[in-house]
Each structure stands twice: as structure tokens, then as C-alpha cells.
Amino acid sequence: MITTRSQRWRDRRCRWVPGASAIDPRRFSVDVIDTVKQAAPFVRQHHYAASMPVTRLSVGLFRNGGGGRSELVGVCVFAHPVNNASVPKSAGLADPRTACDLGRLVLLDDTGGNAESWMLSRAFKLLRQEKPEIISVISYADPIRRTDERGHIFMPGHVGTLYSVMGSRYTGRSSPRIDLILPNGQPISSRAISKIRNAECGQRYAVDQLVQAGARAPHGGEARAAWLAELEATGFLRRHRHPGNHVYLFPLTRAAKIAARTVPDLPYPRLDRSPAVDDVTALPLLALAA
Template identity: 35%
Template sequence: MTRELSPASDWCQRWSPGRRHSWRHRHEGGFDRDRYGVTPLPEADAKTFVTGLHYSGTYPAAVHRYGLWDVKTSPRLVGVAVLSVPTNRRTLTNAFPHLDAYSQSLELGRFVLTDDVPGNGETFFLAEAFRLAAEQGVRGLVSFADPLPRTTIDGHTVFTGHRGAIYQAANADYAGRSTAGTRVLLPDGTTLSNRALAKVTKGECGHEYVERLLISHGAAPRLPDQSGADWLRQARAEAHVRTLHHPGNHRYLFRLGTKAQRRRVTIAMPAQPYPKDRTCRQAAGQVAA
């Protein structure tokens, strides 16, 4: 049975090579803002950093990318924030109906720091990334915190889940949960999106990559006369794909810009109290074979 985790809000998640997570306590201190800088980042550098550290191993459709640099000696990249285009336009327009989606409003699709950044590094990084994004005309951001753990098929935890402590510390509006649904997990704990699966069944561009991915996890190659739908049913079983019943992610909303600019941003979703329950509680379902 998969249980939704609620790490105490004083703990902040960090990442190491190989997509291993760790935690930093906000009260441990040690963050020296004079040692760090934030700059726009090239696409290739951001993608390499995120896919190497983030538990999902994936990279979103980026619009703006920002790097956190440790400049104590020679500059070293220790964090990446990616503002991206979500799969569904309504993710943005439902929250910010008066902003131009994909330009004035975006999703904070990835926010990753290495495990050697001291506590409270997130607060500095978010503030600087938001300042730079506002200079590019961004006025609204949506970000999601995933509260459910991910494990490999043999039970090794690759992601513990979180409730968005850093977004609460940044005074984001909390707008409840995203829609509940299912997640498809590969044996290594990474997620295979429903959109990716649909590419196989419909024969759309990109289906070859999805097929190669499932084959790498044990599925037999697709036969020349085999339909995508038939092959996918067989491949899911052979690749030991699991289904995770998910109650929905926590949704946070940010207004960006000067005080006057932020006041002009309309949020259409009512603000709700931050999720603060520190106990584990059962999620909507369980991981099924």
C-alpha cells in the first residue's frame, strides 16, 4: 500500500548524482548569499543537470532556465530552476485567466539543488529566479508538489514525496490539489506519462522512443504487423510496469514582478490553508502490478 508522506515543513529536499535524494533542515543555517549567484542558463546545461539529478529523469518543455552557481572558487552549477510549458494549457489559464499562457504565465517545471547547498538556499534561489523571470515579462507561475513516494520494483525509495515547504516559505497561494488519476511506473520508479503511452497506441511522432524505453526494461520488440495497442498491452506486462493511483499534487501559485505588477495579477482559484498535517495518511489507492 502506498502512503502519502508529509515531511515536516522545516525540511528541504536535495539531489545527488544518480537521482538520489537527501534532506536539509531549514534551521541548520550556513547559507551565505554572497557565495552564490543566479544567471540564465543554456538549454543543454539545464537539461544535463536536471536529468542527472531529478528523480523523474525527465526534462520539461522549457521557456526560461536559471542556474544557481557556487562562486567561492571557480563557478560551479549547484541548482537549476526551469520555467516550462505544461501539457495542458488550462493548467495556466484556470489559475491566471488574464495572462497570456506560455509567455506571461508558466509552470515551475523543475527546481533542483545539489545536496551540498546549505539550508535556506531555496529561498534565495527562488527569489532571484523569479526576479529574472519578471524581467522577461512573466507575471504568474504554477508549481506542483508531489506528495506520493516512488520506489523501484524491488522497494528502493527513489522519491519520498513532499508538500511544497519551500513554496509555503515563499508565500505562494495554495490552490488545493490537481486532478486525481493514475501514474504509470517503470521498474526503476520513473513515470511514463499517459501522453507517451498514447503515442504508441496512435502511432504518433515519438512512439519509437517509448518503445525503446519499454524494450530496455524487458519488453519484446514490436512485430512488423503488430498494432501499437496490442504491442503495448504485451509490453507493459513484460516490462513489469506498475500503476500508481494518485490523489493529485498540491498546487501553488505565484505572482511575479513589482508590488504594483503583482497587484494587477488576478488569480481565479480561491486560496486555501497550507497543508500542514505531519502524519502519514493513506493515499487514494495502492501500487498495482
């Protein structure tokens, strides 16, 4: 697959760098970092989702600076799978503990064009050292282009070009779903909605997310399901059908590669750069891979 640009982030805004530019390995290093103190603040500042998944390991990309100081310029987060069923479906493994998701990968816009692959290959090695029970990594590419309330594109959508360049196995799409979209264009996770609706542990944080985004706070004793229904009825939350993310698999061991024989191995999707499309997956390859 030919690539000409690399997608980067700074302050939650997508930026692009020439794919032909290259990272200087003498100036960079990759290491395990503290999830709470280092990874989470970086991700929340720069990644478009501004949130952290439930994390198993965080890895940082450091650039060497003057006076022996180093600067964190990228973060890779290995997360718990979105659900246990995704592991046998996408990795062919029976035990959900043996796989993880590539939950976040965010690099600043002033690193070299091949910095993602350079960092990720080293992050996989650290993952095997720190979490030897994990033998496969599942990664998702969201192909939906998202705009904010002013019509500015803050997430252009992607089809996983990086993952295909690195030789992963493309297994198809995740299940279609209905997203609830905030006024700023950000989707709120279905898990957060479920916590609110069912009054589960962690609902307070999920409610705070909506209130901070501009929703009215629920009244004392008000049923959370009724509160969510009102937010939809007033247009604060709007529904959007999502066709499913593209799913890629990185088997890290021989056993993982054998297990992966049971999952699909499909042609890589292609990117449609047309400004008129919502799903940036180019046809007809999408129809062939469905």
C-alpha cells in the first residue's frame, strides 16, 4: 500500500506530516511509562477522543533534548479488549486475557513520518516483556469522518493504513452500531450510556462527561433513563448509525499465528479522500470485504 502522509495529533486536532520524512533513531527512545501520571494526561490533551481506555500497559515515545532532558512526544496504550467476545472473533484465542486492544496511539506532529511503525514495533517487544501472557494485539480503525459544532473536521476518519503497512491481518469490520453524538461531534461510548441507564458503578463519571459537554444536570431522584431520553428528544444527543470499525490483528507469537488461522484474512480496505463521504472507506473493496 502506498502512503504519502502520516496522521498526527496536537491538542486534539488532526495534522498531517509527509510520509517520506523519517524518524532519526539517535534522537528517540521507547519505554514503559506510568499510565496515570504520564500516558493519561498526554492522551487527554492531544487525542481527539480525550479519554483513556482501561489500560494494561502504556508505552511512551521520548525525544532526547538538551541538557540530558527528554520530552514525551508519543503514547501507545494497550487496553483491555472491548469485550471478551472480540478475542475469539478477531484473534481466534479462547482466553480473553491472552489478547489486548491497541487502545490509543497518538504522536505529536513534529516526529518523523515513519515514527508510528518505529515506535509500535518496539512497543510490541515491551508488551511481550512486561505482559508475556498477551500474545495478540487487536487494533481498530474508525472510518467515520467527524466534525465539530462549527463544521470543522477534527477526526478525518481512517482505514488502518499504518496497520496494513506493518503486515497485520485484516479481519473485517466490527458489528454495526448506533452512536450517540454530542453537540461537539464527539461520540459518547455505549458503555458510558449503559452505566448511566442501568445506574452501574462509574455512572457519576459518565454523567459528568455529559454535563461538562453542556447537558443539564439530572435532578435529584430523576431516573437516569428518562434523563437520557430527554437529552435525545431535545437534540442534545443525536443518533448516528456507525457501520463498524475496521479490525486488524497482530499475532505476536507462533501460537498466536496458529490461532489466527481461524479468523478471516481479507484484502486491506482503501481510503476514499472525497470530501463528500462520511465513511472514508473506498468502494467497491468494502463490498468485497463485507
